[in-house]
Amino acid sequence: MLDNVKKSYPRPGLTPLNVLGGLDVEVEEGALLSILGPSGCGKSTLLNIINGLDDATSGTVTLAGKTVTTKTRSDVKIGVVFQQPxxxxxxxxxxxxxxxxxxxxxxxxxxxxxxxxxxxxxxxxxxxxxxxxxxxxxxxxxxxxxxxxxxxPNLLLADEPFSALDEFSARKLRQEFVRIWDQTGTTILFVTHSIREAVFLSTRMLVITARPTHTYLDLTVDVPHPRKPEDDRLFELEKSVTHDFMRMEEQAEQEKERVGAL
Ligand SMILES: Nc1ncnc2c1ncn2[C@@H]1O[C@H](COP(=O)(O)OP(=O)(O)OP(=O)(O)O)[C@@H](O)[C@H]1O
Ligand SMILES: [Mg+2]
Structure with a gap:
């Protein structure tokens, strides 16, 4: 689906801002794939490119065998839930x-x-x-x-759809969301800031780094649905991904300091 997708935005008077640093992701049909990454790393940008609302600077996005750009659409019916309503x-x-x-x-x-x-x-x-x-x-x-x-839709792009909800409503909606996904076989790409939510919902988790974004972690969650939020396996996975996420943030900080010291 994504083949070495890069995206940079021009900045007046500055070098371009490199957002996506070359993402390669193959999404299997029917997956519920969650995408996690630091704020501002390019998650919404990525969904916009897949949706044909923005063009990649280089690399290709392919849906059902067709390249997607702002000028060429695939035949895939795409549903979108934007970060703002x-x-x-x-x-x-x-x-x-x-x-x-x-x-x-x-x-x-x-x-x-x-x-x-x-x-x-x-x-x-x-x-x-x-x-x-x-x-x-x-x-x-x-x-x-x-x-x-x-x-x-055949493909749903959801950008933090539950982030403005209280925990109780979000729980109910997540369960419905999984039920719809299960019944329809829709492929879902789901951006979230919540590791717990990602672990509970998804069949696969993609953790991406700060800009320029690349894949840090790509793992399968092989706990069958319907899942119980208090399932120990989910809890263990949440702990381990949280640990990895924090390590990724630490590495990014160290890298910033290293570059700053040069
Ligand atoms: N149209 C645009 N023009 C210029 N820069 C942009 C544009 N859209 C996004 N950016 C920049 O690209 C970077 C990534 O933005 P994006 O909205 O994709 O991040 P995000 O990962 O979705 O963040 P968040 O988790 O906070 O929603 C940001 O630095 C943002 O300023
Ligand atoms: Mg966003």
Whole structure:
């Protein structure tokens, strides 16, 4: 899927900011792959490139045999849950979820059915007629999740979809999320800051470094779903990944000091 993908952004008066340092990742179909990495390392950038919203500086992104750029799309139906909800504030909640479905050309009845189904799933049926600004931040994030899921994508790109939720709502939604993934076989790329969340949800975890980003850890979580949050195996894995993550951060600090001392 990702073949030596690099991304740098020009900076006025400075050398370009090297964000992605050459990522090689093959994602197996049906995977629930979580992506973890320090803030600002390029996770959202990576999802944008896979989604064809931004171009890699070099390297290729391939989905179902087709190269993806901002000008060339693959046939893969991609659902997105952005880090910020990005709702249209002048449209009702139901309309926000319906809009991508209309773009897909689905019949009216099917759209109504899915809007209802996915708003129900995220616990917002009663708020269908509300406008986004009448909702809390966590509720807006849930609308965004419903919108991403409602197109029933083959590939879902989710950027910290539960980060604005309280732990109790997040737990419930994570369980639903796994159930949907299990039922639909959708491939999911899931960015999160929570090692615990990644361990609980994913079939594979990718830990990436600070800029210029490369893969630090790529591991399979072979605990079958449905999982219990208190499962000892998950707890052990969380501890070990946390340890690795901290070591990665320490190495980055040392490297910064070394470069600074030169
Ligand atoms: N359009 C852009 N133009 C210039 N620089 C950008 C652009 N988008 C992102 N960047 C820079 O690229 C780097 C990575 O940003 P990105 O949003 O991908 O990080 P992230 O890993 O998603 O961080 P976080 O965990 O905080 O969400 C940042 O330094 C950011 O300033
Ligand atoms: Mg981000």
């Amino acid at each position: 990005r709702l249209l504030n002048w449209r009702s909640v139901a309309d926000n979820v319906a809009l991508p479905l209309r773009e897909l050309g689905l019949p009216h009845d099917e759209i109504q059915f899915r809007v209802h189904k996915y708003l129900d799933l995220v616990g917002l049926s009663e708020f269908a007629a509300y406008y986004p600004l009448q909702l809390s931040g966590g509720m807006q994030q849930r609308v965004s999740l419903a919108r991403g899921l409602a197109i029933e």
